[in-house]
Amino acid sequence: MAVRVKCKKCNREAKSDEFFLDPVYKMMVCPQCVKDRKMQEINAKKEKQKAEAEIAAEKVKKDLPPGWDSDDVEIERRYSDKLKNSAGMERIDDDRIKYTCSKCKYKFTYFTTQGRPGRCPYCATPAKV
Ligand SMILES: [Zn+2]
Ligand SMILES: [Zn+2]
Numbered sequence: 001m002a003v004r005v006k007c008k009k010c011n012r013e014a015k016s017d018e019f020f021l022d023p024v025y026k027m028m029v030c031p032q033c034v035k036d037r038k039m040q041e042i043n044a045k046k047e048k049q050k051a052e053a054e055i056a057a058e059k060v061k062k063d064l065p066p067g068w069d070s071d072d073v074e075i076e077r078r079y080s081d082k083l084k085n086s087a088g089m090e091r092i093d094d095d096r097i098k099y100t101c102s103k104c105k106y107k108f109t110y111f112t113t114q115g116r117p118g119r120c121p122y123c124a125t126p127a128k129v
Contacts, residue, residue: 002015002016002017002018003015003016004016005019007019007029007030007032007033008027008028008029009025009027009029009030009033010029010030010032010033010036012030012032013030014030014031014032018030018031019031020034022034022037024037025037088100088101088102089110089129092109094112095111095112095113096109096110096111096112097109097110097112097129098110099127099129101120101122101123101125101127102125102128103120103123103125104120104122104123104125106120106121106122106123108120108121108122110127110129112129115129
């Protein structure tokens with residue numbers, strides 16, 4: 001005849017013949033503990049898959065050009081305009097831009113924080129940054 005005993009793991013009572021030697025806990029536990037452990041494993045797996053899917057989605061987003069959030073033609077056109085405008089400019093870091101004069105093609109470093117030089121040092125054409 002089965003007697004009710006307290007589970008050492010969760011302190012819940014269960015029938016003694018339902019106790020199970022759990023390979024993970026390495027002790028005799030009640031059926032509820034085994035169930036809980038399996039649920040936790042499934043949830044952990046689901047969480048991991050979710051995190052991985054989020055990372056993958058994030059990566060796809062990064063691979064797309066900035067401002068790309070729909071196949072709207074207008075956005076696409078504006079994006080290519082932006083590319084055209086920034087031709088002759090190459091960002092060096094947060095402050096500096098390698099600028100090529102649109103008129104004489106003289107290359108100089110433009111400091112964005114100071115807004116200098118305002119003109120091409122060679123032909124004095126205003127720098128459009
Ligand atoms: Zn238990
Ligand atoms: Zn110039």
